[in-house]
Amino acid sequence: MKYLSNKKGFLGIDNKSDVEEKVVVIPFGLEKTTSYGVGTNKGPKEIIKASHQVELFDEDLKKEPYKYLGIKTLKPFSIKKSIVDALRQIENINKLLLNKKKFPLILGGEHSLTAGAIRPFIKKFGKICLLHFDAHADLRNSYNNNKFSHASAIRRCLDNPNVSVVSFGIRNISSSEMHFLMKNKKRIKIFWAKDKSNWNFREFKKIIKNKKVY
Known part of the structure; x- marks a missing residue:
């Protein structure tokens, strides 16, 4: 898996941060079945862009969580053309990350992706x-x-x-x-x-x- 640099990824974290990633952000701008408004394919890019304006300090935890969790963002990649193949694609990505004991965080994308995204979690946790x-x-x-x-x-x-x-x-x-x-x-x-x-x-x-x- 290829990651964006910290600075270009989610939250715009300093490139000097070398904490091993426990959280992997997945930009998955699925847009296959939209029926009114369009633009879900642009969701991940815009969310990541906006995240660079977010303070890294958490007032409840009294710390900057990224220093302890480690957050990486996958480089943008092509989404399969058919909805069935796209669901299988996000399923396989989540499965791989769970097997590596990473926490996958998906940025969509229309929410039909959820049916594929949850499959590895069902297999891992049951209900x-x-x-x-x-x-x-x-x-x-x-x-x-x-x-x-x-x-x-x-x-x-x-x-x-x-x-x-x-x-x-x-x-x-x-x-x-x-x-x-x-x-x-x-x-x-x-x-x-x-x-x-x-x-x-x-x-x-x-x-x-x-x-x-x-």
């Missing part, structure tokens, strides 16, 4: 719980005749019975998605945007207790 922040539920079985659409991102993750999901901020859902939700209440919990002032975080903590959260 996992997805923490999902979105305005849409993304529980459609398919959208625009594509079952790997961004509108089906969470549904494809739930194809694996070892995956559950907690979604925050949902304000839009279709009738077919609601039907799927009602049939799978034990695996899906939604904290609706309209109820934000009454979100029960004790309930949330209870749901994720003793679970591996992605």
